[in-house]
Amino acid sequence: MLCSAKLCIVTLAIAGLSSLAMGAGPRGAREVLIYYANETAAEGDELNNYQTVLQWLRSCDDARCVHIVQQLERDLRSFTVAVDAEERALCGLARDEQTGTDVVVFTNRLTRMGKCRIWNRGSSAPEDVSFAIARCGNFVLDSNPLAVPDTLRSALALVAQRFAPAQHRFVLITKSHGTRVYAFVPRLSIRAAETDRESLLNLATHQAVQNPTPVWAAQVGTTKANYLAILEQAGRQHGMRFSLVYLEACKAFTDEMNRLPSNVAGLLLVRDKPDYTNLDYREVLKKTATGQRCSDAMLTGLSDSFVVIQTHEALAESPHGDSWDLRRSVYVMPLGGWLVYLLWNSGRSRQGCERSLPSKTFDREPVSFAAL
DSSP states (O other), X not given: OHHHHHHHHHHHHHHHHHTOTTSSOOTTSEEEEEEEEOOOOOOHHHHHHHHHHHHHHHTOOOHHHHXXXXXXXXXXXXXXXXXXXXXXXXXXXXXXXXXXXXXXXXXXXXXXXXXXXXXXXXXXXXXXXXXXXXXXXXXHHHHSGGGSHHHHHHHHHHHHHHSOTTTEEXXXXXXXXXOSSEEEBOSOOOOGGGSOHHHHHHHHTTOOOOSSOOGGGOOOSEEHHHHHHHHHHHHHHHOOOEEEEEEESTTOOSGGGGSOOTTBOEEEEESSOOOSOOSOHHHHHXXXXXXXXXXXXXXXXXXXXXXXXXXXXXXXXSTTTTOOOTTTOOOOOTTHHHHHHHHHTTTSOOOSSOTTOOSSXXXXXXXXXXXX
């Protein structure tokens, strides 16, 4: 009797999921790739702030300070290099008129100049388009405008205006430092002018825990809850449907990310700590040249360092939908998957939709050094 009841619940849940009005949309629609990189590219006040913080950290022999210095210096060198290389690779997706994908690029450096970059399908050169956003008066966020929730909203609105959502589906790649709570954060949120060397070193070496967190050390950016809400809002307000969203950030893989908006067919995450380059977009280009859609090409041949979360509708239409190859990825149907699991494992108890979630406890880190 219990098994029959569970089977009924599973059937109803799957039927409900497949009837979502804002689902994946027509598979034949052309895809537009949105590349949204919150890269570390310090200049002006932010660069001066980095220099002060690094100077204070270098004055301490503690191994934790040495490690933070190494990570901050590597980030200043490596993040922009990785973003520039990925943009060069992605622009190749647009060059073929028949199999090409339109590509829209947003970076902190472009946004600070008041523009974004569009590679139209079949073009050999980009088009720079006006993308003006208001400054907030916080030099950290003004230098990292893509960390601000309103910037993502504005970026998606611009893309929807340029590429009619009724005729297109969208692939969104977001690249940023992140934390267990935040999808986007600047690499360094501490404002040295608002504190002193001793307080900073106490924070860096875990010698002082201040509750509440001091204003100068508070993390800023876009939370994961905001991130998902903005995607859902883009569906409601603009009719945007995402065949794939790739959130490339540290600590992206949390249970919150299982609750996909109905206009997002699939979510790609890095299981643990991503490097500056994780997907080889040159390989994606080769696959699209043979006729594969960009979203399908990004999901083909993934290593087990990636996790894919897909809705029931996406699984039904995906060429990978009937393949649960754990060597490549884990596919999750947020509600139905959990109920099916419950049906076949009635003796075990699970809380929420956690089929893909690791059992490890996430590390707690000092507030503004959380992106290490």
